[in-house]
């Protein structure tokens with residue numbers, strides 16, 4: 204059975220400048236990791252900068268993507284302004300990827316279906332396990348990638364607890380999700396695709412706060428962008 208039809212695949216060569224995830228618009232880009240080179244963490248952030256520059260049509264040197272501490276969530280600044288778009292990155296041993304959204308808060312996750320995905324079952328709720336159409340490593344990888352992408356998109360800046368991330372309506376190329384935090388519950392839509400041998404999940408929800416940045420971290424974002 205082919206779980207992920209070719210038309211759902213994303214390219215390792217060209218960025219996808221516009222795709223729909225639920226009602227939100229998302230762009231994404233992927234790259235294979237060279238055997239030797241910069242750390243995959245740094246390379247993924249630079250790839251996110253390339254994507255923001257490409258989609259906005261601005262020079263690369265005006266874009267900076269940095270990690271917001273202590274949560275670990277990446278944020279983008281353009282010409283020193285930490286505003287839009289929202290960005291997310293993911294890296295595995297041989298590949299990294301980045302996603303952005305102007306009208307939503309985005310999360311991306313890459314999972315290699317060949318790397319021990321059966322053990323992930325522990326982190327699935329009974330409802331999620333019942334939803335899996337087949338117990339194959341591709342479905343485990345898809346569900347896990349969906350959870351991690353949803354956690355990142357939720358932007359709650361809490362510890363990642365897989366059982367608090369709920370995936371519904373998982374299909375070969377889409378899903379719905381919600382994340383319950385101590386003070387809030389965030390929900391959104393997701394897409395699944397293959398990039399080479401890897402499963403990729405993209406999750407999006409409404410942007411937090413007026414300008415898309417949560418008020419609670421606006422001050423910190425301004426400090427970060429002042430360093431650029």
Ligand SMILES: CC(C)(COP(=O)(O)OP(=O)(O)OC[C@H]1O[C@@H](n2cnc3c(N)ncnc32)[C@H](O)[C@@H]1OP(=O)(O)O)[C@@H](O)C(=O)NCCC(=O)NCCS
Pocket residue numbers: 243244245270273274275276277291292293294295311312313351354355356358360361362363
């Ligand atoms: C989100 C997480 C599960 C992803 O792990 P993973 O699938 O193994 O790794 P991925 O490569 O797919 O994603 C890692 C990237 O996600 C991003 N990320 C990390 N924390 C994030 C968060 N809270 N929200 C959104 N994105 C986050 C970072 O850019 C990170 O890159 P880095 O590791 O190079 O810094 C893991 O990074 C995590 O547990 N983060 C939470 C950290 C935490 O507990 N912070 C304190 C609580 S606020």
